[in-house]
Amino acid sequence: MRKTLDFLYDSAAALAALFMIGLLAMVLLSIVGRQIHLNVPGIDAYAGYLMAGCGFLALAHTLKRAEHIRVTLVMQSLGPAARRWLERWAVSVAALLALLFAYYSVRLVMQSIEYNDISTGNDATPLWIPQLGMAIGAVIFAIAAIDEAVIEWKGRPLRTNLEAMRHE
Secondary structure, eight states: HHHHHHHHHHHHHHHHHHHHHHHHHHHHHHHHHTTOOOOOOHHHHHHHHHHHHHHHHTHHHHHHHHSSSOOOOOHHSSSSHHHHHHHHHHHHHHHHHHHHHHHHHHHHHHHHHHOOOBBBSTTOTTTTTHHHHHHHHHHHHHHHHHHHHHHHEEEEEEEOOOHHHOOO
């Protein structure tokens, strides 16, 4: 199961990287297009769609690499038992919030399909297409957050950024 989950997180990160390359291509096309007086309709919108997809698809991989920002000031002042319970509470709340976020992201895609929602720009893109990257990223992030909560509740501590740097 661990290999499957790690493959899922790594695949989402690879897809995020492809979205970032696409974003770079859109920005470069926009710059070159302005220089040679070539207007590509909707290029700014597509760059935005790719940026959003990139950010959401990278969430799970970032979480599993312990690269999300953590406020450790309170944690450092607690004893081991209190720290463990605070960590358990935090990852449980994070998993719940990630599940809600995933649910509403998928729901947004479904509503966009149902109502044939299109972008207001001159590209008239069906909105479910760019929203799909967000929804997939949110679902994978929810899986990763649940994974982290299970790891914490089983008694294996999460690696903090400092610990992760020491192991590299």
